[in-house]
Amino acid sequence: MSFIDFSIIDAIDIAIVGLLIWQIYRAIRGTAAFSIFWGIALVYLLWLGVKIAGMELLSVILGQVMGVGVLALIIVFQPEIRRYLLMIGSRYSSSKGVFGKWFKREESHSHSIIGSEEIAKACYAMSTTRTGALIAIERKSNLDVYAETGDIIDAELSNRLIQNIFFKNSPLHDGAMIMRDGRIWAARCILPTSENPNIPPSLGLRHRAAFGLSENTDALLIVVSEETGGISVIDSGKRRTVGSYEELLMTLS
Incomplete structure (x- = not known):
């Protein structure tokens, strides 16, 4: 049956999604964004429940809220997104990173603190x-x-x-x-x-x-x-x- 077909691509897809969820969790745990994330998740589950129950008016209202969800997430999680992108950029632009040898700049930092x-x-x-x-x-x-x-x-x-x-x-x-x-x-x-x-x-x-x-x-x-x-x-x-x-x-x- 086609709906139980499972290939190596599906396994990679699931693994990448799981990794992304784990990285998001690491980025927002211990911050106010963690509580906000769960609030958004609960609203999304409520929206699904309302759609299944056939409540048209409430479904439309919640649908409008979820429609601007991506923009809202960017605004709400701006500090976490900034920190995560900084971490990625720092890791791959350093002298030991993937792009460090091409974009290497004078590096005076070391593991130990000067002075x-x-x-x-x-x-x-x-x-x-x-x-x-x-x-x-x-x-x-x-x-x-x-x-x-x-x-x-x-x-x-x-x-x-x-x-x-x-x-x-x-x-x-x-x-x-x-x-x-x-x-x-x-x-x-x-x-x-x-x-x-x-x-x-x-x-x-x-x-x-x-x-x-x-x-x-x-x-x-x-x-x-x-x-x-x-x-x-x-x-x-x-x-x-x-x-x-x-x-x-x-x-x-």
Whole structure:
């Protein structure tokens, strides 16, 4: 019977769809988009049920809603789509990627963070004095759009300069510091705040801004809490707390 014919192409088709669903799940899990996704899925199931039941008026109304579904999904899931495309572009445009050998650019980034010792010393010192700080370390994603919201410094990286910038009476302390290629590129920068409902309420705007940038770029974020003095490292939307200078240095190295 034709409806039970199953070929290798069908197997590949199912495997690709399954992979796409899994990647979508990975991209939106732990974010507000996950709840929105389930809401859209429930509306779609309701629409199917209404069509099967023969409720013409309700079916037409829900059909109009589903008709603009693709546009609505693009608008609602814009941050997740941006992050996923960034991940794909970064993976295949890097020097080790498929297109890296043709579109190779000068690469100064490595696995370890340039100036990690100075950063770790400054963060640990600010932790002991409960000086709030938010540091964004640029990787492959260009952070110029965020640097332009603050003041461009382009200064040599040093422990004392970092502490001086985040000193409470400093005019540059409010906002984020952006580091690029082992230098302090900008300070007093405004970062997008995350709308993830799963972020603990005890975390303030610094942490939310760190999560927000991490969700949209591949930057590494370091947050020093002004309330507790705790140090958090946020990478790819995931937060890790560090309790010592050695642990922070190991995380950055």
